[in-house]
Amino acid sequence: MTTGPKLVSILRQGSYLIASIHTALDDTQMVRFQEDLVEQIGRYRSRGVIIDVAALDVLDSFGARTLRTIAEMARLRGAVTVIVGIQPDVAFAMVSLGMATGSVVTLLDLEEGLAFLDSRTQRNATSGRPALRTLSRGAP
Amino acid sequence: MVRRIVAARVQDGPTADDLVQETLVRVLAAAPRVEPGMLESYAIVTARNVVASLWRERDRHRRNQHRVVDLLPEQTHDDGLVAQEEQNAVVQALARLSERERDTLLAHEVSGQDTRSLAGEIGSTAGAVAAQLNRTRARLRVEYLLALDQAEPPTERCRPVLLALSSGDRRRQREVDAARHLLECDLCARLSEPLMERGQARDDEIRIPIHVDADIVAARQAARELASRLGFSKTDLTLIATAVSEVARNIVRFAGLGEIVVELLDQPRRGVRVVAMDTGPGIADVEQALADGYSTYQGLGLGLPGARRLMDEFAIMTEIGRGTTVTMTKWREER
Ligand SMILES: [Zn+2]
Numbered sequence: 001m002t003t004g005p006k007l008v009s010i011l012r013q014g015s016y017l018i019a020s021i022h023t024a025l026d027d028t029q030m031v032r033f034q035e036d037l038v039e040q041i042g043r044y045r046s047r048g049v050i051i052d053v054a055a056l057d058v059l060d061s062f063g064a065r066t067l068r069t070i071a072e073m074a075r076l077r078g079a080v081t082v083i084v085g086i087q088p089d090v091a092f093a094m095v096s097l098g099m100a101t102g103s104v105v106t107l108l109d110l111e112e113g114l115a116f117l118d119s120r121t122q123r124n125a126t127s128g129r130p131a132l133r134t135l136s137r138g139a140p
Numbered sequence: 141m142v143r144r145i146v147a148a149r150v151q152d153g154p155t156a157d158d159l160v161q162e163t164l165v166r167v168l169a170a171a172p173r174v175e176p177g178m179l180e181s182y183a184i185v186t187a188r189n190v191v192a193s194l195w196r197e198r199d200r201h202r203r204n205q206h207r208v209v210d211l212l213p214e215q216t217h218d219d220g221l222v223a224q225e226e227q228n229a230v231v232q233a234l235a236r237l238s239e240r241e242r243d244t245l246l247a248h249e250v251s252g253q254d255t256r257s258l259a260g261e262i263g264s265t266a267g268a269v270a271a272q273l274n275r276t277r278a279r280l281r282v283e284y285l286l287a288l289d290q291a292e293p294p295t296e297r298c299r300p301v302l303l304a305l306s307s308g309d310r311r312r313q314r315e316v317d318a319a320r321h322l323l324e325c326d327l328c329a330r331l332s333e334p335l336m337e338r339g340q341a342r343d344d345e346i347r348i349p350i351h352v353d354a355d356i357v358a359a360r361q362a363a364r365e366l367a368s369r370l371g372f373s374k375t376d377l378t379l380i381a382t383a384v385s386e387v388a389r390n391i392v393r394f395a396g397l398g399e400i401v402v403e404l405l406d407q408p409r410r411g412v413r414v415v416a417m418d419t420g421p422g423i424a425d426v427e428q429a430l431a432d433g434y435s436t437y438q439g440l441g442l443g444l445p446g447a448r449r450l451m452d453e454f455a456i457m458t459e460i461g462r463g464t465t466v467t468m469t470k471w472r473e474e475r
Contacts, residue, residue, distance in 0.1 A: 024361065026353040027389070058360060058378060060385040061446055089378040097382060097446040 008033050010040055015047040016117055017079075018110070024057045030066045038073045046079045048117035052110060054085030064099045071104040080120050081105070084113040225288065233283035241276045248273055278307035285331045297321050298328050305335045320465065323399060323419050344404040350418070351397055356388040363402045367412040370404060370472050380412060380470050383450040386443045387416040387466050395420025395463065411452075411471040422460040430456070 007029055010019045019037050041049060051067065053059065059067070071081035083106045086094075107113050234242060244262075247253045255266040255273070262269070282302040286293065293299055301321045304312040313319070322329045346366050348359040360381040367380050384400065391398035398418030405411045423429045430445050444466070448454040451468040458464040 024357050026357045027392075028353045057364070058382045058385055060382050060389070061443060062385075062389060087378075089375040092375050093378045093382040093450065096379060096450050097386075098449060099446075 008036075010037060012040075012044055012046075015045070015121070016114070017041060017044065017046045017049045018052070019049065020052040020055075022055050024055075025063075027062055030063060034066050034070050034073075037070055038077075041074050041077050041079050046074075047121050049074050049079050049081045050110060050113040050117065051081065051083050052085045052113075053083060053090075054087065054109075056090065059086065059090050059094050059099075061097065061099060064094060068104055080117060082107055082113040082116055084109050229284050229287035232287035233280050236283045236287075237276060237279060241272070241279065244269065244272060245276045245280070275303075275307060278303055281306045281335065282331075285334060289327070289331065291327050291331075294327060295321075295325065298325060301325075301328055302331060302335065305332050319399065319401060319415065320417055320463070323397075323417060323463070346402045348400045348402075349398075350388050350391045350400055350416075353392060356385055356392060359388045359400045359402075360384040363400075363412070363414060366402050366404060367470070370410050370412065372412070372470070372472055376470060376473075379450045380414070383447040383468060383470075384414055384416075386447040386450075387414070387468070390443050390464075390466075391416060391418045391420070394418070394423075398463070405469070409471055409474065411469055413467065413469045414451075415465065415467050417463060417465040419463040422462055423456075423458040423464055424460060426456055426458060 005022065007023055007025060008019060008021050010017055012018075017037065017040055019033070021033070025033065037049065037051075040046070049070075051070065053067070056063065067083055071083075074081045081104060083104055085108075086106055105116065107116055237245065244258060247258060248255065255269040258264075259266045259269045282299065285302075293302075297316065298321070300316045301313075301318045304316050304318050322332055344366075346362045348355060348362055350356070350359060363384040364377045364381040368377055372380070384402070388400055391400075395418030398416065398420070401415045401417075403413045403415070405413055430448065444456070447466070447468060450470075452471050453467075453469040455467045456464065457467075
C-alpha cells in the first residue's frame with residue numbers, strides 16, 4: 001500500500017519476534033500491524049514478542065487496546081509479550097486518560113525486554129511445564 | 141468559483157442599474173471629479189475594485205488581476221462575457237445595500253470623500269464611519285458572490301455567517317457558529333472559500349477536515365505542532381495530542397464527517413482550544429457518553445471521558461440529528 005519508508009518492521013531473533021513501530025500509525029495501520037504480528041507468532045511458533053513503541057507519538061485508547069489485544073492473542077498462542085519504549089510523556093498521558101496497560105508487561109527498552117523474555121522462557125524450561133500454561137497469567 | 145455565463149438577467153438588471161445611478165447622481169453632485177457620462181461605469185468599476193480587494197493579495201499573477209487595477213471601463217477583456225457577469229453582479233450587489241450604506245460607500249470610494257468629513261455630514265465620528273465602511277465592504281463582497289453565483293441563500297443563517305466571514309470578525313463568527321454552518325450548508329461552504337482567503341491566512345489557527353482514520357493522526361499532529369509554539373511542555377503536548385486523537389476518532393466512528401479547529405488563545409491567558417464538530421446523529425445521552433466504560437464501538441470506552449480528563453476545560457453540545465460539538469481547552473502553565 002505504501003511506497004514510502006516502512007511503518008513497522010517485524011524481525012525474527014531465535015524464538016522471539018521483535019516488532020518495531022517506526023512512526024505514528026492510524027487505526028487501520030494499527031490493526032494491520034496486529035494481524036501481521038499475530039500471524040507471524042503462529043507461523044514461527046514464537047515464545048516471546050517484543051513490541052517497541054518508542055516512535056509512537058501517542059498511545060490513545062485505541063492504540064493501547066490494540067497492544068493489549070496483541071498480548072492476549074500471543075498469550076493464547078503460548079508467547080509472552082513485552083512492550084518497550086513507552087516514552088515518559090506518553091505513559092503519563094495513558095495514566096491521565098485512565099488507561100493502565102493491565103496485564104501487559106512494559107519495560108524500558110529492548111535490552112530489558114530481551115532479558116525479561118530470557119528469564120521467563122528459561123523458567124519455563126527449568127520448570128518443565130508447558131509454556132502455554134505457565135505464561136497464561138501474564139505479567140507479574 | 142462557479143461562474144455561470146447567463147445573459148438573461150432582465151428582471152433584475154434595470155432596477156439595480158437605476159438604483160445605483162440614482163445614488164451616484166446624489167453622491168457625485170457636489171464632487172464632480174468624473175465626467176458625467178462616465179459616472180455609472182466609473183462607479184461600477186470602483187465598486188468592483190472594492191470587491192476585488194478580496195483577491196488582491198491572493199495571487200498577483202493570476203488572471204484575476206485585471207479586476208484590480210484597471211479603472212477604464214471601456215477596456216475589453218478576453219472573456220467579455222465573464223466580465224459582463226461580474227459587472228452585473230457588482231451592480232446587483234450595490235443595489236442590495238441599504239441606501240445609507242450605498243451613499244457612504246460610494247461617497248468614500250468613488251468621490252474620495254474622507255471619513256472625517258463624512259462623519260461631519262451624518263453627525264457621527266470618523267471611527268464609526270470607518271467601521272461602517274468596513275461592514276459595507278464586507279456586505280458588498282457577500283452580495284457580490286451571491287449575485288455571481290446566482291444563488292439565494294437557503295437559510296436565514298447564511299447571510300450573517302457569510303458576513304462574519306467576510307469581515308474577518310472572529311468573535312462574530314463564533315456568535316453565529318459559522319464553522320458549524322459551513323459544515324451544514326453547501327452554498328456557504330463554497331462561497332466561504334474566496335471570503336476566507338482574504339488577506340493573510342491566520343497562522344494561529346488550523347482546521348483539519350475529519351473523515352477517515354488517517355485524519356485522526358493528521359489532527360493530533362497538527363494540534364501538537366501548533367500548541368508547541370506556545371511553549372507547552374512535552375508532557376502537555378502529548379496530553380493535547382492524545383485528547384485530539386480521542387475526539388477525532390469519535391467523529392470518524394460515530395459521525396463520519398466533521399472538522400477539528402485548533403486555535404491558540406491569548407485571553408484570559410495563553411492556551412490552546414480544540415473545537416471538534418461533526419454532522420453526525422448526535423448523542424442521545426451525554427451523561428452516559430461521558431461515563432467511564434461507555435462505548436458503542438470497539439474501544440476502551442475512554443474516548444470522551446478520557447479526553448475530558450486530559451484537558452483543563454471540556455464542554456459538549458449535541459443535538460439529535462444535527463451533530464455534536466466538543467470544545468476543550470488546555471491552558472499553558474505560567475511559571
Ligand atoms: Zn448557508
